[in-house]
Ligand code: UDP
């Protein structure tokens with residue numbers, strides 16, 4: 537089976553000196569098992585511990601290992617992006633360094649890719665060794681995100697996935713700063729196939745995703761994929777205006793029959809003004825949403841296949 541085709545494994549690393557000596561041999565063995573040529577791209581996202589020392593040693597004895605080292609911490613999503621920019625493979629696999637995503641699944645991902653999938657994404661059937669709070673917030677968040685996004689982002693997936701060269705080339709064209717890779721992948725479409733797996737416990741070290749980083753990612757996910765929050769005041773403003781007009785009518789009827797306290801007119805007037813303000817906020821939001829879409833400068837469309845052109 538061994539052909540000239542190449543698999544690029546992209547591994548973002550941030551303070552992972554403990555885990556790398558265990559992770560690298562498992563990643564290498566799994567790539568060998570695919571029968572294809574391969575490269576492993578480690579992206580050091582500004583670690584200041586012994587991570588670079590370990591990576592230097594690995595790179596010195598294995599020419600298939602490439603290392604990029606950031607000048608500072610730019611974050612996981614940008615580390616993966618740098619790896620994608622550097623990758624030369626026909627298929628790219630993105631995997632965490634901490635072995636929570638088992639590298640042994642790579643050959644299965646590659647098989648599904650050979651069978652025609654453009655994207656094979658790892659779907660977490662179960663998460664081991666993670667706190668109840670993390671599992672709960674993740675479950676709620678993914679459901680909220682799906683309900684807001686115009687493009688369905690598969691539930692319970694992370695960035696552990698294989699993408700074909702065709703998909704990687706589109707990623708290269710999407711240069712937006714706030715990146716939420718799994719959402720961008722959903723936006724692109726393509727033939728996506730899930731591969732279920734049990735998310736393992738971290739092999740060593742502690743999570744590098746602090747609460748602050750997680751919140752930023754969560755916010756990037758929502759703001760990057762939905763302009764719905766911006767236009768929310770449109771509906772609310774409309775409803776408030778409608779209610780205040782009904783209020784006016786009710787007060788008028790009362791005034792003509794049983795009588796109405798004068799402040800009731802004032803109440804309806806305030807509600808009407810608030811409704812108008814909300815409505816205009818929503819209109820501004822609609823324009824902002826359009827500016828935002830334009831600013832991202834995404835490709836207008838993606839051609840997956842061409843015949844006789
Ligand atoms: N990571 C990174 N930059 C960061 C934070 C994390 O490159 O700022 C890497 C980290 O080394 C690991 C992957 O991203 O390979 C996922 O991080 P982690 O395992 O800490 O997150 P968790 O699995 O706990 O969500």
Ligand code: MG
Nearest residue numbers: 632634636738
């Ligand atoms: Mg992890």
